Amino acid sequence: MAAKPTPAPGPSFIEKPFIRQDPEGTRLMFECRIASTTEPEVxxxxxDLKVKNGGRYTIKKVLDGAGYLATLEISDPNRKDAGKFDVKVKNAAGDCKSTVFSFMEA
Incomplete structure (x- = not known):
């Protein structure tokens, strides 16, 4: 009897989301690294509101060595950019989610 193929694992975080800000304060960047055997949907x-690519928001996902680098970049950040940011990663085998909080000063 032939062995059943092992299903591909769902995505996981190599590095959970973290926040970087450029020295000039003109960009706020949320980044995470993802392990996934197939290209994930990020x-x-x-x-709790979906962020759409465009305007002040730039969403990127690139293959980076052993995984994927997912980035949300906000141009000209302000107090409205404070709050809870979730990133949900999904492929055919499953999904995972992580949260990071942004605190903006007046």
């Missing part, structure tokens, strides 16, 4: 949420 979705960002701010305070």
């Amino acid at each position: 979705t960002w949420f701010q305070n």
Whole structure:
């Protein structure tokens, strides 16, 4: 009897989301590294609302060595950019989610 093929694992975080800000304060960047055997779908949420690519928001996902680097970049950040940011990662084998909080000063 032939052995059943092992299903591919769902995605996981190599590095959970973290926040970087450029020295000039003109860009706020949320980054995470993802392990996935197939290209994952990455979705960002701010305070439970889906973030759309465009305007002040740039969403990127690139193959980076052993995984994927997912980035949400916000140009000209302000107090409205404070709050809870979730990143949800999904492929055919499963999904995972992580949260990071942004605190903006007046």
